[in-house]
Amino acid sequence: MDLLNYTLSVEPKSMEHYEFVRNHFDFPVDIDYQKFMECDLNYVVAVRMENVDSPVKFLLGVSIFSLFEDKIHINYVAIDKEYRRKGINRAINELIEDVAMGNYIDYLTANIREKNLNSINSFTKCGFEINTNRICKYQNGDVKVHVFKKIII
Numbered sequence: 498m499d500l501l502n503y504t505l506s507v508e509p510k511s512m513e514h515y516e517f518v519r520n521h522f523d524f525p526v527d528i529d530y531q532k533f534m535e536c537d538l539n540y541v542v543a544v545r546m547e548n549v550d551s552p553v554k555f556l557l558g559v560s561i562f563s564l565f566e567d568k569i570h571i572n573y574v575a576i577d578k579e580y581r582r583k584g585i586n587r588a589i590n591e592l593i594e595d596v597a598m599g600n601y602i603d604y605l606t607a608n609i610r611e612k613n614l615n616s617i618n619s620f621t622k623c624g625f626e627i628n629t630n631r632i633c634k635y636q637n638g639d640v641k642v643h644v645f646k647k648i649i650i
């Protein structure tokens with residue numbers, strides 16, 4: 498499957514979670530979030546669409562985030578290849594922003610591989626800034642770009 502192959506090469510963990518969600522959850526609404534893996538701090542957002550030919554909804558994308566005392570960290574996001582560039586990641590981030598506001602949290606953060614320009618663009622387009630003071634590397638040596646967004650209430 499295209500989505501699997503492409504995403505696995507870009508972000509292996511995103512795909513693991515995408516598959517996990519695809520196989521384990523049944524979300525009744527188009528975009529919603531639930532606790533993930535029985536852990537109070539971790540949530541999964543699922544975006545589902547109703548097929549025009551059938552009432553069965555299918556999964557377009559997932560995002561996993563962790564709620565901390567002072568910030569929400571977005572761990573993973575993967576959108577089905579056929580449905581990218583349609584603002585789905587933006588919609589997910591807006592939902593996560595609402596969660597942040599509801600919990601009096603000021604910041605959203607995420608780490609992105611430097612070479613993953615689509616993802617960096619998608620986050621900056623949603624108002625995330627690149628933290629140039631924080632330069633780290635992934636285990637395989639890829640540069641890790643830290644992005645953040647201050648929530649304005």
Ligand SMILES: CC(C)(COP(=O)(O)OP(=O)(O)OC[C@H]1O[C@@H](n2cnc3c(N)ncnc32)[C@H](O)[C@@H]1OP(=O)(O)O)[C@@H](O)C(=O)NCCC(=O)NCCS
Binds near residue numbers: 585586
């Ligand atoms: C990165 C990813 C989550 C973005 O999701 P998305 O729903 O397509 O993003 P959005 O539609 O909300 O964001 C759109 C904006 O991001 C930027 N962008 C996204 N994909 C882009 C691309 N292929 N080329 C250039 N810009 C791109 C553009 O600025 C775009 O705005 P525009 O369409 O108005 O020009 C998606 O491409 C994906 O699942 N990639 C594979 C997994 C992955 O890399 N996950 C991120 C790990 S941190």
